[in-house]
Amino acid sequence: MSKVSVLVVDDAPFIRDLMKKCLRNYFPGMVIEDAINGRKAQVLLQTQKFDLVLCDWEMPEMSGLELLSWCRSQDGHKALPFIMVTSRGDKENVVQAIQAGVSDFIGKPFTNEQLLTKVQKALGKIGKLEAVQVSIAPTRVAPAFANDSLSALTGGKAEVVKPTPAPASAAKPLINPTPKAPPPTGRGQGQLRLPSGNQQCVIKALSLKEALLVVRRSEVLPQVLEGAVLDLEQGENAEVARLNGYLHAIVAYEPKPDSDWLQLTFRFVDQDAQKLDYLSRLIARGAALKHFVPGA
Structure with a gap:
């Protein structure tokens, strides 16, 4: 059975590492490559076969939208699942990406569950979900x-413990209550x-x-x-x-x-x-x- 290969594209190393770690923990059999911008990703896409692209929108040299447009112009990548991982959630940006042929969106910031749900959905559509070994379900927060x-x-302390209020009959007026800090x-x-x-x-x-x-x-x-x-x-x-x-x-x-x-x-x-x-x-x-x- 062939392995599933995913390309992660983002100019921020922290976000690339975050996505790669999440995918590797949940899909141990998945092959993951990464690129720092659309231009580097374009080179990889010309030399390797990928089943899914997870791509940032705003990057130097070549943006995610430009990479998406290039993919859809290539015979070998017209149907390649392409998920935009972006903080651009405005209506005009969404419409622009849909017109360019995007498969799905993940908004920044995202949780592990949100990322995995989108990836599972994309792989399921192309019949590749069973090709990856699924690990145990991730926890929401480490x-x-x-x-x-x-x-x-x-x-x-596990939580801030508030004192139990005294009975109304025993209540005493506060002469100098501690004022709350102003904004x-x-x-x-x-x-x-x-x-x-x-x-x-x-x-x-x-x-x-x-x-x-x-x-x-x-x-x-x-x-x-x-x-x-x-x-x-x-x-x-x-x-x-x-x-x-x-x-x-x-x-x-x-x-x-x-x-x-x-x-x-x-x-x-x-x-x-x-x-x-x-x-x-x-x-x-x-x-x-x-x-x-x-x-x-």
Whole structure:
């Protein structure tokens, strides 16, 4: 029985490694090659046979859309399953990719389950799913990362324990209640897209390598090494940059275990020159960052 071969294309090493590790854990018999951009992928596609392509949209030299268009112009790749892995979820971008012949989409950030579901669906359509040995079902979050993050925030306790309220008759008025910390301020605001949902964030610091963000603590805590997308908007034309990355560090913003705010170090992984140029302009403008409004 022939092995299933998959090509992973992304200019960010972190995202390529993330996808390859997920696929290898779930499909031990799968052959996986990778490329740093569409041009490198094009060379591989001309010399090797692949059953599936997982490709980023925004890459230097040749974008995912350009690679897709080239594939559909080649007799040998007209029916090749091509899944776009992208943070571009806007309607016009989806329509553009569909018109170019894309097979499916995976939005960034994605969970292992989302990636595996799309891959299984694509392989099932071409009758290749049975050709790969399926391992045990993956867990949603690696326990070690989850526990480490939670411990750092709660002082080693599994959860923040709230005191049992006293009976109404024994209640005493608080003379000097501890005030809640006001919302943090910074250079601007953005939207952080995590697998668990979207969160508005305050940008405390920004460099070409990372951003220091503050978000309100929610029921679902973000995890160290979790992939994410940071949306930033600037300028009169409502120019939006979608920066891919991962959470490098998470700490309580206030010096207490039940802090209402979390401080996140978001490490960028994009190598796209256009995104780096945009980021440079954001840093130069500094206070010109404006509030991001989803859907604007």
